[in-house]
Amino acid sequence: xxxxxxxxxxxxxxxxxxxxxxxxxxxxxxxxxxxxxxxxxxxxxxxxxxxxxxxxxxxxxxxxxxxxxxxxxxxxxxxxxxxxxxxxxxxxxxxxxxxxxxxxxxxxxxxxxxxxxxxxxxxxxxxxxxxxxxxxxxxxxxxxxxxxxxxxxxxxxxxxxxxxxxxxxxxxxxxxxxxxxxxxxxxxxxxxxxxxxxxxxxxxxxxxxxxxxxxxxxxxxxxxxxxxxxxxxxxxxx
Amino acid sequence: xxxxxxxxxxxxxxxxxxxxxxxxxxxxxxxxxxxxxxxxxxxxxxxxxxxxxxxxxxxxxxxxxxxxxxxxxxxxxxxxxxxxxxxxxxxxxxxxxxxxxxxxxxxxxxx
Numbered sequence: 016x017x018x019x020x021x022x023x024x025x026x027x028x029x030x031x032x033x034x035x036x037x038x039x040x041x042x043x044x045x046x047x048x049x050x051x052x053x054x055x056x057x058x059x060x061x062x063x064x065x066x067x068x069x070x071x072x073x074x075x076x077x078x079x080x081x082x083x084x085x086x087x088x089x090x091x092x093x094x095x096x097x098x099x100x101x102x103x104x105x106x107x108x109x110x111x112x113x114x115x116x117x118x119x120x121x122x123x124x125x126x127x128x129x130x131x132x133x134x135x136x137x138x139x140x141x142x143x144x145x146x147x148x149x150x151x152x153x154x155x156x157x158x159x160x161x162x163x164x165x166x167x168x169x170x171x172x173x174x175x176x177x178x179x180x181x182x183x184x185x186x187x188x189x190x191x192x193x194x195x196x197x198x199x200x201x202x203x204x205x206x207x208x209x210x211x212x213x214x215x216x217x218x219x220x221x222x223x224x225x226x227x228x229x230x231x232x233x234x235x236x237x238x239x240x241x242x243x244x245x246x247x248x249x250x251x252x253x
Numbered sequence: 254x255x256x257x258x259x260x261x262x263x264x265x266x267x268x269x270x271x272x273x274x275x276x277x278x279x280x281x282x283x284x285x286x287x288x289x290x291x292x293x294x295x296x297x298x299x300x301x302x303x304x305x306x307x308x309x310x311x312x313x314x315x316x317x318x319x320x321x322x323x324x325x326x327x328x329x330x331x332x333x334x335x336x337x338x339x340x341x342x343x344x345x346x347x348x349x350x351x352x353x354x355x356x357x358x359x360x361x362x363x364x
Contacts, residue, residue: 051269052331059334063341070345073353081357096294103290111283121271142309216262218268224326229326235317241290242309246297 039219051221058225062232069191076184076243083177084104089168090181091247095149099245102145103237109138109232117227120220121209128210128223135230136203139196146193158182185244192240195233202226205237272329282323288317 039045044050080087096239112134146163157165162184168175209215215223254330289312296308327338 019281024320028268046267048267048269052333055330058338059341063344066341067348070348074348078352078356079350096297100290100294104287107290107334108285110320110324111279111288114279115273117326118273118276123274156293189259217271221269221273228325231320234324235320238286238316238320239313242293242297242313245292246309248297250298 021088023131031036031071035177037219039214040180047218051224054221055228058150058228062228065232069188072184072188072191073239073243076188077178079184081127083174083180085171086174086177087181088247089174090185090244092184093166093178094185095152096245098145098149100240102142105138105145106234106237109135109142110231112138113227113230117220117223117225118212120215121217123216125210125213125215126217132203132207132210136200136207139200139203139230143193143196143200146189153182154170160186170205188240188244192233193235195236198248199230201232233242272326274323274326274329278323282319285319286316289313 034041040047041050044053112131116128116131116135119131143156154163157163160179164179164182166175166178166182168178203226206223210223293309293312294313298307299305301308323340327334332336
């Protein structure tokens, strides 16, 4: 109708876009650099919800730890501390290999990225294997809260419900952490495949970086869970 | 017109800024994390009275900061990423401080 009478310049002719876009550049981003910054920032937003998610459970853990310090020490003494220590080291190694996978992607080393991601998956699986062994052992020792909780503490039977509360936190915290590990392992398999296909390189390594952010976050959670659940000093140290 | 279009095309292919962390930094951080783990276990073997918990917390926090700065590349991140990271822990601080301000001041409870 009267659109042309507004006085502005005539609409620009539709130039055919025959320049080559990077196949993974989404059209709502100016360029790969902007896409990279936006996705990294978005991942950190997600991680901040994760920090508060674990933070909520940990806050409850600390309230009860202050209330029942003795029960918490007895509960932690039921853990095999050196298995927790080995798992901490295993997870730190997996974080190193994950960081090196990102570095290889940044440098355009395709197979280097694939190998480092496989190594990360390998160590992640070892962690979960050790965790499964611990879970089986706790179950057999009657340390699973609820009807299965048959653990006894003859020195002070009144403490048993509080020890059960500690074990509830133990299963919830390590369970949530292990769930994150399982999701991370699934993502790693997908990323190994994509790296092998040659999707990543110096101009497009953002997804590997984000995979790394997730994996390192899960590592950080464990860095705190290990001393909180395995190493509480108390009178009843095992 | 043609010039503008050309500039936009060039601009649209800008790759992300790549900062490749030297290998020795990754290995040093890994070594520090391993030493931190050993120290955590070692410190928990001794009865340090009220100091056992703060020491474990300080070591864990140092380890977490190392991972965040170097493995998660925050040290080379844009300011906006710093803001989100710091804000996350600020909110975590609010969560803990207000919760403890409540529970630790309930005189009718047994602590």
